[in-house]
Amino acid sequence: LSKAYIVGAGPGDPGLLTVRALQVLQSAEVVLYDRLVSPSILALIPDTAEQIYAGKIEGEQAEVQGFISRMLVEHTLAGKRVVRLKGGDPLVFGRGAEEWRLLREAGVEVELVPGVSAALSVPGLAGIPPTFRGIADGFAVVTGHLRDGSEQVDWSKYASVDTLIILMGVRTRVEIARELIRHGRPPDQPVAFIERGATPAERVILATLRDVAEGGVEVENPAVFVAGEVVRLRPFLVDGLGLAQLLDRAECLEVDPT
Amino acid sequence: LSKAYIVGAGPGDPGLLTVRALQVLQSAEVVLYDRLVSPSILALIPDTAEQIYAGKIEGEQAEVQGFISRMLVEHTLAGKRVVRLKGGDPLVFGRGAEEWRLLREAGVEVELVPGVSAALSVPGLAGIPPTFRGIADGFAVVTGHLRDGSEQVDWSKYASVDTLIILMGVRTRVEIARELIRHGRPPDQPVAFIERGATPAERVILATLRDVAEGGVEVENPAVFVAGEVVRLRPFLVDGLGLAQLLDRAECLEVDPT
Numbered sequence: 001l002s003k004a005y006i007v008g009a010g011p012g013d014p015g016l017l018t019v020r021a022l023q024v025l026q027s028a029e030v031v032l033y034d035r036l037v038s039p040s041i042l043a044l045i046p047d048t049a050e051q052i053y054a055g056k057i058e059g060e061q062a063e064v065q066g067f068i069s070r071m072l073v074e075h076t077l078a079g080k081r082v083v084r085l086k087g088g089d090p091l092v093f094g095r096g097a098e099e100w101r102l103l104r105e106a107g108v109e110v111e112l113v114p115g116v117s118a119a120l121s122v123p124g125l126a127g128i129p130p131t132f133r134g135i136a137d138g139f140a141v142v143t144g145h146l147r148d149g150s151e152q153v154d155w156s157k158y159a160s161v162d163t164l165i166i167l168m169g170v171r172t173r174v175e176i177a178r179e180l181i182r183h184g185r186p187p188d189q190p191v192a193f194i195e196r197g198a199t200p201a202e203r204v205i206l207a208t209l210r211d212v213a214e215g216g217v218e219v220e221n222p223a224v225f226v227a228g229e230v231v232r233l234r235p236f237l238v239d240g241l242g243l244a245q246l247l248d249r250a251e252c253l254e255v256d257p258t
Numbered sequence: 259l260s261k262a263y264i265v266g267a268g269p270g271d272p273g274l275l276t277v278r279a280l281q282v283l284q285s286a287e288v289v290l291y292d293r294l295v296s297p298s299i300l301a302l303i304p305d306t307a308e309q310i311y312a313g314k315i316e317g318e319q320a321e322v323q324g325f326i327s328r329m330l331v332e333h334t335l336a337g338k339r340v341v342r343l344k345g346g347d348p349l350v351f352g353r354g355a356e357e358w359r360l361l362r363e364a365g366v367e368v369e370l371v372p373g374v375s376a377a378l379s380v381p382g383l384a385g386i387p388p389t390f391r392g393i394a395d396g397f398a399v400v401t402g403h404l405r406d407g408s409e410q411v412d413w414s415k416y417a418s419v420d421t422l423i424i425l426m427g428v429r430t431r432v433e434i435a436r437e438l439i440r441h442g443r444p445p446d447q448p449v450a451f452i453e454r455g456a457t458p459a460e461r462v463i464l465a466t467l468r469d470v471a472e473g474g475v476e477v478e479n480p481a482v483f484v485a486g487e488v489v490r491l492r493p494f495l496v497d498g499l500g501l502a503q504l505l506d507r508a509e510c511l512e513v514d515p516t
Contacts, residue, residue: 010276011372013278015276015277015278015371016276016278016371016372017277018274019273019274020271022277089378089379089382091382091387091389092378092389093389096387097389098390100387100495101491101495104494104497105498107498110495112382114269114274114378114379114382115374116347117378120372120375124347124348124349124372125370125372129358130350131349131350132355133353133356137401137411137412138398138399140396140397141396141397141398142395142396143389143396153395153396154395157396157419157420158396158418160418161398161416161419162415233355233359236359236362237355237358237362237368239362
């Protein structure tokens with residue numbers, strides 16, 4: 001039976017690849033990868049392997065997805081060791097489960113190699129934990145990307161969770177913040193955008209949900225958008241502030257002026 | 259400056275450790291680990307390292323936590339290479355961020371090594387993806403553990419999310435399911451409990467939220483509790499069913515009789 005590998009690349013740092021992902025990549029014959037996979041991870045793929053950048057394939061989204069799935073199936077049935085490499089965890093958005101399903105329908109065995117999700121690790125590395133006892137009993141992860149411009153996420157479903165982590169929400173951040181406030185999320189709640197997270201070029205922008213709704217927060221892609229009281233923990237974790245010091249810093253939240 | 263490592267061990271399979279976690283573990287001098295870290299991962303720690311099982315420390319939870327943090331600080335300040343090893347991702351419940359904060363207050367540098375979260379990977383490996391285009395735009399992860407029996411998670415905050423993943427919710431599953439239904443989650447929504455996920459002894463129990471609320475679903479710890487339409491995808495991903503086959507299988511959901 002032929003077998004394909006659906007592999008998570010983690011948030012970008014090669015050290016955050018899993019041991020199994022590294023093994024699978026190093027013995028790959030064909031690797032089909034997405035835009036969000038970092039160059040330092042692609043450098044680990046053997047020279048002998050064919051590397052296919054899925055972002056280069058043009059056409060309607062549904063066509064592109066069909067083409068990617070057919071390539072995966074054809075190379076696998078031809079006896080190649082095929083790896084589908086995705087940023088973060090392969091089942092958190094990005095259609096990993098759709099590809100898994102199409103491979104199974106074609107009679108291909110699939111090994112899933114879960115990855116470190118950027119949704120959790122990027123805020124975490126920036127000193128913003130998804131959960132904290134007494135502050136956040138849970139968190140939600142949602143895509144901010146409006147599919148084909150025609151559909152929209154129903155933010156009422158997510159407005160009341162403790163920590164809200166939004167991927168692909170930079171472009172639509174003003175609308176998202178307005179919708180969240182409209183559905184009852186406090187306008188003065190702290191938010192953070194972590195640009196280029198888990199890399200040395202990381203930049204963290206702190207603001208309030210109201211600032212974002214009013215259009216006053218400049219952010220560059222790619223960035224993870226976090227809204228919740230846990231954002232206030234960053235100075236304790238990153239700068240090592242004690243409680244007394246934090247109380248002295250009434251303005252612990254500020255909008256980056258750049 | 260002294261430095262401590264807060265490291266995620268992933269869901270249990272040593273292949274799902276990150277490359278960085280493996281490096282850090284193999285050069286550790288003191289490892290303080292939790293109940294949820296698997297024996298096959300502990301086997302990777304060098305014999306020369308002191309291994310301390312945090313679950314053995316007795317007392318009130320707050321005292322225990324203080325004791326663990328003091329041990330971390332003292333061993334680190336004494337010049338040891340100290341690793342705090344936690345199941346899954348260290349910042350998803352489990353007080354990883356609290357320990358990070360106490361280490362920083364004590365002047366200790368911290369390196370966070372994010373891990374593969376069991377909350378996402380255990381359902382994923384069982385063929386239940388947290389997201390799926392058109393079915394789930396997002397997911398939430400919540401603890402089902404009622405702290406000290408005195409407080410309770412406010413389930414109204416999480417009842418409307420697409421996919422709901424609950425950790426430490428086996429004991430309180432009946433109450434959780436009732437609360438979710440009371441706050442508007444559909445009683446006939448499919449749910450899954452994945453016992454001993456990401457191990458060869460994995461067992462998946464399928465039911466509906468109503469079955470759980472009525473007390474009819476037997477589950478053993480440890481298990482991840484998932485509620486959402488994505489549970490219906492499991493036969494496509496695991497058994498490779500095509501759409502036609504699934505329509506023939508009206509009773510794709512069943513309560514495991516054991």
